[in-house]
Amino acid sequence: MLPNAVFSLANASPEQAIAFFGFAIFTIGFFVWVAYLVRMK
Numbered sequence: 001m002l003p004n005a006v007f008s009l010a011n012a013s014p015e016q017a018i019a020f021f022g023f024a025i026f027t028i029g030f031f032v033w034v035a036y037l038v039r040m041k
Contacts, residue, residue, distance in 0.1 A: 012020070
């Protein structure tokens with residue numbers, strides 16, 4: 001994560017914060033799903 005991205009997130013609008021956290025949760029969930037599929041094999 002870029003330092004200026006964290007700085008811009010500090011004074012970002014609620015819509016940008018929701019989109020950022022939504023994307024972070026989606027990315028974590030995707031990697032957890034991939035790890036689950038790999039362990040099932």
